[in-house]
Amino acid sequence: MKIVEKTFDIVSETGRLIIKPLEKSDYESWLDGFESRKPSQHRHDEGKRDMSNCTEEWFRDLVDKHQELAISDTAFVFGLFRKTDGVHIGMVDFSTLVRDNFQWGSIGYSIHNHQWRNGYGQEAVKEALEIGHKHLNYHRIEAHINVDNEASFQLAERVGMEYECTRKGFIYEFGDWTDNLVYFKNSI
Template structure:
């Protein structure tokens, strides 16, 4: 583990650093075609694929271009998804947010709980002014989740990414700090 990796606790979750020992759990959900449908990568097939993903998490942390938390339930330590920032641009105070969750946990509000906590952390501790989300038009569930957290659709980025052998259009959503502040209850929250 890193010397300092921030742990975030919510009502039901602990968001923690993802380590090499988590490769098996990551492989379990990132090998699922439904989970990977809008991820921009082919479903994983080996523990090495999962280890490479963990190496990417470590590289963005070391480069200070992002951070990815593993999502765990408080009563167990198995990684069931991840959420975090990538493509952070320090001098413009912005970052992109990304997330995925094991299909076994879809529909329980877990992704929303993790997303809320990570957004709050980004605005509070990283001094972000803007958080962006890039979402495939066919990914209705992710768009619903992002909108629920106050993100606004800004437009369509045509043929924005080349993934899995094809060019993908992506919707650009954003949440600004002042919009986030307006949405927060003002009773002593951090």
Template structure:
């Protein structure tokens, strides 16, 4: 993982994590306007319009600048193809943050989520000196949990029937990781 602070980019073997731009909005809208993605995420609206994408992207620069939330586009390092998004909140008073991500359905199963998550965890620990990173997923979306496990995160608990979505209650599963340098 190579972090370039001036450009706000993170480079991995196959990926470039970078800030979103307005030019990404049509592709974000296309990838997010997907029921399969919507049902496995907590806060993604559906349908997901171009205005949703533009509104979401418009918040990123200030959040990053204020060290509130670091949100990156997950893109192919060579072609620039947008695969998804990954974000990391900053709870500085507790020296931790929550990692969240989504990958567009056409790109599922290629390891992009795992590669991006590993990079964000390194970013949190090495660049931002977090003590802990945590993440959560719907029990009905075990693929997201596999990403967390592959990144070395540990199961911390399940909140039963914690979220009501699509006419049903969903269990939320929590994973976390302590900075090995602390």
């Protein structure tokens, strides 16, 4: 059974976005996306950060690392780019949780905060779920969302993910074990 396509060949388009693995030629757009961020808007928004260590050489190594993770079926990272001008607006990623009889993965998503309220998150995550089911062959895709991240769980609901449960003490972050809402979408 073929598990995944070569992810560096997967490119998907929506009405306004191109979703694809990062390429070494994406450096300037990627860097500008992060450097254009506003200060953090809430605790789940990393906001503006120091990008001085993110040189072009560092970025080339990052792209290579993403390809290694994809080849090993560990993780799949996709950049989100606006079609009209190539602006990098965020990222979507998948992690393989279990293959075998489960074909189970998780999804993460992030839109640069200066690009919020344009509908990019919904457009990108809806298409990313299609990529996860059709190209990465996940039957079940979960989003693990902090219980106080209302924008994220509202987005999960808008793209057709269903709330399943709250996992107590599920992920170690912010210096503690945090509870997470679990949203899922199965392939049809």
